Amino acid sequence: MRQVAGFCACLILVTGVACDRGGSAEDTGGPVGDAQESSSPASTSGSVDRLDPRLDALLAADATVEQVADGFAFIEGPVWVGGADDGHLLFSDIPEDTVYRWSESDGTTVFLNPVFLPELETNGVGGSNGLTQDLEGRLVLCEHGNRRVARIEADGSRVTLADRYDGKRLNSPNDIVYHSSGAAFFTDPPYGLASPEAGELGFQGIYRLDPDGTVTLLADGMSRPNGIGLSPDETTLYVANSDVERVWMAYPVTDDLEVGAGRVLLDLSASEDPGAPDGFAVDTLGNIWASGPGGVVVISPEGDHLGTVRTPELPANAAFGNDGHTLYMTARTGLYRIDTLVGGLMP
Numbered sequence: 215m216r217q218v219a220g221f222c223a224c225l226i227l228v229t230g231v232a233c234d235r236g237g238s239a240e241d242t243g244g245p246v247g248d249a250q251e252s253s254s255p256a257s258t259s260g261s262v263d264r265l266d267p268r269l270d271a272l273l274a275a276d277a278t279v280e281q282v283a284d285g286f287a288f289i290e291g292p293v294w295v296g297g298a299d300d301g302h303l304l305f306s307d308i309p310e311d312t313v314y315r316w317s318e319s320d321g322t323t324v325f326l327n328p329v330f331l332p333e334l335e336t337n338g339v340g341g342s343n344g345l346t347q348d349l350e351g352r353l354v355l356c357e358h359g360n361r362r363v364a365r366i367e368a369d370g371s372r373v374t375l376a377d378r379y380d381g382k383r384l385n386s387p388n389d390i391v392y393h394s395s396g397a398a399f400f401t402d403p404p405y406g407l408a409s410p411e412a413g414e415l416g417f418q419g420i421y422r423l424d425p426d427g428t429v430t431l432l433a434d435g436m437s438r439p440n441g442i443g444l445s446p447d448e449t450t451l452y453v454a455n456s457d458v459e460r461v462w463m464a465y466p467v468t469d470d471l472e473v474g475a476g477r478v479l480l481d482l483s484a485s486e487d488p489g490a491p492d493g494f495a496v497d498t499l500g501n502i503w504a505s506g507p508g509g510v511v512v513i514s515p516e517g518d519h520l521g522t523v524r525t526p527e528l529p530a531n532a533a534f535g536n537d538g539h540t541l542y543m544t545a546r547t548g549l550y551r552i553d554t555l556v557g558g559l560m561p
Contacts, residue, residue: 260509260550261524269512269521272501272556279525279552282542283322286310289544290493291344291356291389294535294560303535304345305544308358311341316549326366330359336383337412340405344389344493344531347561349396356387358406363387363398363423376400376429379421382414389442389493389531392561396425397471399432399451401439420453422471432473436463441493441531445500445515446559452479452502454491459483460507462491464517479517482507493531495541497556503541505529510543525550534558
């Protein structure tokens, strides 16, 4: 727990939101938690709000939310590794500075601790955030406090893939998705900074990381770019804005992997539910399963709000696992899942 004190101080300085030593909140102004508010819904069990009949083709009528693990501080960035029967889920506990491994057979074990490396002298706080696999199956981490994107090699060592843009240190890479070309897109809000003054860039960016290590700024107009994902055909880049302006943006992806002008896919700024847009998963039909107000918000490719999976705690991220028909949701102190009728995109 050596990072928790500084981590909470970062909350107060960057977002104006305090958290206790249990790490029940992480970031953003207003709604927090790498995007959510510190209070939890009153419900002690999950439920599903069905707002559009199209949701019935994605979730069975009797689909239920199940808790599979608990006792964490604030968990984020899930990714499924391996096959349906022998695979496991990896996820970050940011204030605990740990990447955990969970499987049906072994339960929860520590995969990586510590993540934070003081010798890098980043003036950052917290462990890793978003996790994914590259095209070769290597684990790639958005290292919140180390303020870099890193990869774990076959020998267990970690190498830096990106930590600077235009000669200046990145804010704190948050979430990442790989394109079939081998390039990756990632977001860079300020949530891992020890103080606002630690930031060097002066903006929050959406970037492309090329296989040769080149980092290209694609957009800098969002206040808190957070969760990121691609449509199944890779023609649209989706980005969640985890601020009081609770929107999901859609950017057209060009043939040279630049992005065009973004448009608002869905705006839930008027929602009375706590929580804000954060990490998300995309299914094979192009629907987005996004942590947001009230739970995991299901968004159609057209931007319609189809329904909400309400977890007992506000979720921060989601990922498909097993055979692709199980949605895992990281929600503060607990890990939850729900079975889906539709398959999900997996690294």
